[in-house]
Amino acid sequence: MAESSISEPASPGFYEFFAGGGMVRAGLGDGWRCLLANDLDPKKAESYRANWGGDALVVGDIAALGAADLPGTAALMWGSFPCQDLSLAGAGAGLGGARSGTFHDFWALARALGAEGRGPRIVAVENVCGTLTSRGGRDFETICRTFVEAGYRCGALVVNADRFLPQSRPRLFVVGVRGDVALAPGLTTTGPDGPFHPPALRRATERLPAALARGLIWWRLPEPGPRPDGLAALIESDPSDAPWHTVGQTARLLSLMSPTNLAKVEAVRRAGDRRVGGLYRRTRRDADGSRLQRAEVRFDIAGCLRTPGGGSSRQTVLVVEDGAVRSRLMSARETARLMGLPDSYRLPDSYSAACHLTGDGVAAPVVRHLAAHLFEPLLSPFETCARAA
Secondary structure (H helix, E strand, O other), X not given: OOOOOOOOOOOXXXXXXXXXXXXXXXXXXXXXXXXXXXXOOHHHHHHHHHHHOOOOEEEXXXXXXXXXXXXXXXXXXXXXOOOOOOOOOOOOOHHHOOOOOHHXXXXXXXXXXXXXXXXXXEEEEEEEXXXXXXXXXXHHHHHHHHHHHOOEEEEEEEEEHHHOOOEOOEEEEEXXXXXXXXXXXXXXXXXXXXXXXXXXXXXXXXXXXHHHHHOOOEEOOXXXXXXXXXXXXXXXXXXXXXXXXXXXXXXXXXXOEOHHHHHHHHHHHHHOOOEEEEEEEEEEEOOOOOXXXXXXXXXXXXXXXXXXXXXXXXXXXXXXXOOEEEEEEOOHHHHHHHOOOOOOOOOOOOHHHHHHHHHOOOOHHHHHHHHHHHHHHHOOOOOOOOOOO
16 A cells, blocks of 8 residues: 655744753653753753753853744743742842843743744743742733733733642643634633632732733643642662761751651651651741741641752652651752652762752643643644554
8 A cells, every 4th residue: 555645743832932951842852843942051052962952952141142043833832930039029120130030031932933923822930839929910011911912812821830749849830822713612711710720810810900811721730630649759779979968967957847747757657657758947937926947747648849949849759657767869860850750860960959940930730731722723723643542
């Protein structure tokens, strides 16, 4: 039989800015083609090359790029722009800061592509939920207005990685679709609905100017399946980069716990089975208002991974078994597993560099969920290919 002359449709292409180690690429999967990946950090770029090769990678300041540097026409343009200026308290520099302000450089490229007739069908940005309240909500307004003024209908979602992984990591995703793209039935709802439109997002939307708020989309994103296995399923028995603490070091951590957190440990100890928890050291205020360091533990999931800026920002593993309590820092591989990366993913040799890479990334299963239930349905059948769910 003669071979068919009908070729398979090309995989949709994407640009990934602030790419880090390529966790968005990992989440999108093999059904997508990376046309360009960009990051300023040479160390992160080394990890990107180690896992994905360097053909599509451009290392340098996004502000130095122009439309001519972006090959082809992308279906998706993704930007996980820096979060440092978007504090939860709203007291930071916000989108006017040097780091988070790179959002504007990202959109300068998107607009330049649009002027050439190469505007991506979908533009998505991701950041911390503090973006909703930063500078009294003005930064969230700026983000939404930027989408609209560039010709994109947009909507926001808050997705916590704990629906897919044993890590609490809520993040804000604003997803825009080009104005000439038809929306398939079932992709939107008439108003906020479900866990991905939490009260904080609803309040932020209500604070927007009425004309802007009326033009926003409420994306309908289905809930994922059963919650994942607990933290214990991801823990290594004896990692080389995170040795177990001495008895004295563990006792010191326990001494930093409040009565409430000590009670959690004691309840697990009395139960007699093996339980694994994630512990952070945090600065809290005592009853008299003085600041003191506290150790806080959860035995259901890990806390949000952060970039290591010191000992208190690194998460500790607490294992209670046969009445004994052991502790150690979380290993680099464990942090990668908490981001949904397979063990085949190559991490930097340096422990600090590896934790910085994972703590600054996007949880890959969250990206896959967005791709499967939002991005891919927004694409024409002629542009999509067989997808890995």
